[in-house]
Amino acid sequence: MRVQIIGFGVIGQGLAEVLLRKQVELKQxxxxxxxxxxxTDISGTxxxxxxxxxxxxxxxxxxxxxxxxxxxxxxMSGIEAIEEIDADLVVEATPSNIKTGxxxxxxxxxxxxxxxxxxxxxxxxxxxxxxxxxTEAARNNVEFRFEASVGGAMPVINLARETLSGxxxxxxxxxxNGTTNYILSRMTREGLSFEQVLxxxxxxxxAETDPTYDIEGIDTxxxxxxxxxxxxxxxxxxxxxxxxxxxxxxxxxxxxxxxRGYVIKLIGEVRNNHLEVSPRLIPExxxxxxxxxxxxxxxxxxxxxxxxxxxxxxxxxxxxxxxxSDIIAIWKKRGAVQ
Amino acid sequence: xxxxxxxxxxxxxxxxxxxxxxxxxxxxxVISIIHMRxxxxxxxxxxxxxxxxxxPDEASLERIINELEEQGVRVTKLGEATKKERITLLMxxxxxxxxxxxxxxxxxxxxxxxxxxxxxxxxHPDKESSAIVDIEVSAQVDKRKVMERIxxxxxxxxxxxxxxxxx
Numbered sequence: 400m401r402v403q404i405i406g407f408g409v410i411g412q413g414l415a416e417v418l419l420r421k422q423v424e425l426k427q428x429x430x431x432x433x434x435x436x437x438x439t440d441i442s443g444t445x446x447x448x449x450x451x452x453x454x455x456x457x458x459x460x461x462x463x464x465x466x467x468x469x470x471x472x473x474x475m476s477g478i479e480a481i482e483e484i485d486a487d488l489v490v491e492a493t494p495s496n497i498k499t500g501x502x503x504x505x506x507x508x509x510x511x512x513x514x515x516x517x518x519x520x521x522x523x524x525x526x527x528x529x530x531x532x533x534t535e536a537a538r539n540n541v542e543f544r545f546e547a548s549v550g551g552a553m554p555v556i557n558l559a560r561e562t563l564s565g566x567x568x569x570x571x572x573x574x575x576n577g578t579t580n581y582i583l584s585r586m587t588r589e590g591l592s593f594e595q596v597l598x599x600x601x602x603x604x605x606a607e608t609d610p611t612y613d614i615e616g617i618d619t620x621x622x623x624x625x626x627x628x629x630x631x632x633x634x635x636x637x638x639x640x641x642x643x644x645x646x647x648x649x650x651x652x653x654x655x656x657x658x659r660g661y662v663i664k665l666i667g668e669v670r671n672n673h674l675e676v677s678p679r680l681i682p683e684x685x686x687x688x689x690x691x692x693x694x695x696x697x698x699x700x701x702x703x704x705x706x707x708x709x710x711x712x713x714x715x716x717x718x719x720x721x722x723x724s725d726i727i728a729i730w731k732k733r734g735a736v737q
Numbered sequence: 738x739x740x741x742x743x744x745x746x747x748x749x750x751x752x753x754x755x756x757x758x759x760x761x762x763x764x765x766x767v768i769s770i771i772h773m774r775x776x777x778x779x780x781x782x783x784x785x786x787x788x789x790x791x792x793p794d795e796a797s798l799e800r801i802i803n804e805l806e807e808q809g810v811r812v813t814k815l816g817e818a819t820k821k822e823r824i825t826l827l828m829x830x831x832x833x834x835x836x837x838x839x840x841x842x843x844x845x846x847x848x849x850x851x852x853x854x855x856x857x858x859x860x861h862p863d864k865e866s867s868a869i870v871d872i873e874v875s876a877q878v879d880k881r882k883v884m885e886r887i888x889x890x891x892x893x894x895x896x897x898x899x900x901x902x903x904x
Contacts, residue, residue, distance in 0.1 A: 659825070
């Protein structure tokens with residue numbers, strides 16, 4: 400299978416690393432040989448008909464932070480690479496943008512148009528233009544999968560759509576952002592203020608320098624939109640979510656809740672066509688009460704009852720579990736594009 | 738006729754006896770009593786107790802329930818029907834300075850709705866305080882309507898509301 404990687408940051412590099420590690424296993428278990436024919440970052444595109452040397456690509460990217468320094472690489476954009484290079488599948492792994500969805504949105508659409516399957520971890524385009532993307536993929540008769548866009552390694556989209564395909568999912572609740580879960584968990588355990596814990600999280604690299612996306616609930620809202628569309632068939636976009644973050648949560652509020660057997664968690668909820676992100680009181684004994692930076696999702700199913708999944712919501716390597724499972728699923732279904 | 742009744746009792750001596758009295762007075766016979774202690778914390782220190790009783794007829798059942806409620810025992814469920822539900826929520830902000838009395842009164846104004854418990858934490862007079870509030874809601878009242886009222890008060894008084902998951 401000929402694969403293009405667009406975006407060579409944490410996720411793109413993680414994929415290269417895991418592909419190196421799993422080369423033999425993928426061939427043995429699935430007769431799948433993944434050949435990465437091109438890698439694009441903001442500097443340009445490295446390209447090799449017979450497949451790139453991933454070890455070399457990783458060392459070039461890590462040392463120079465620009466893939467254009469790979470031998471023979473060109474100053475070629477992602478769109479050009481998708482249009483001009485022969486491949487079966489595009490992995491879109493550029494940074495997420497919730498305002499415009501770009502550049503991921505254009506990459507995905509270009510991929511469909513070029514008759515290529517697309518696998519992505521990029522939630523921005525999905526949260527803004529889910530319908531358009533899915534329709535375009537279908538129109539071009541290609542596969543489009545995005546398990547990694549929600550909950551990192553935590554399998555939820557494919558779980559609901561494939562394993563639970565006999566069930567109707569009537570509601571979803573979950574903790575879909577590891578940073579806010581880390582902050583609230585620390586506040587609960589240590590009795591510290593929001594500001595103190597945020598600072599600590601930034602120092603440890605758990606929170607971004609600009610933490611707005613996480614703490615205002617924007618990241619959770621984007622993921623919630625994807626779940627509502629992909630699992631429940633609700634035609635919602637980012638603007639439909641009623642969103643509140645965790646900035647006003649105080650140690651005293653957490654203590655009062657704790658005395659009554661509750662914890663406070665930032666919860667994304669889809670129910671009765673209503674999408675909401677807000678801090679909520681969760682009974683200590685409830686399955687959604689998971690600590691640290693973990694993610695969790697509870698699916699309310701009409702046959703199975705409640706199903707809860709817990710997993711790492713981020714991580715360069717962990718997220719590859721989702722990306723790989725999407726690549727393998729496409730390989731099983733379609734093989735290489737003819 | 739056999740019915741199941743869920744009550745909430747204060748966790749102090751004599752409370753169970755208080756609940757049993759009306760039952761025997763009107764000819765009821767207790768079949769089983771189960772204390773659901775694991776839920777005590779979530780119910781503001783009251784212990785939910787599940788009764789199964791045999792009563793002579795509807796009329797005596799009604800008398801039993803009325804007398805229990807008069808004595809301040811909370812009847813939360815009768816047979817299959819839920820009688821009362823609860824909304825638990827946190828208010829964060831200048832809870833006291835924005836006239837807590839008025840906040841409670843305006844919630845209580847709604848029919849079948851009553852603030853039944855409230856604990857307050859005030860770290861410092863200048864800082865924002867927090868309150869955890871229990872609101873009893875009759876089963877026939879739409880909880881979303883109650884929340885709408887609360888959110889509109891909260892918006893006016895710049896309070897942050899954290900409600901429990903099931904609401």
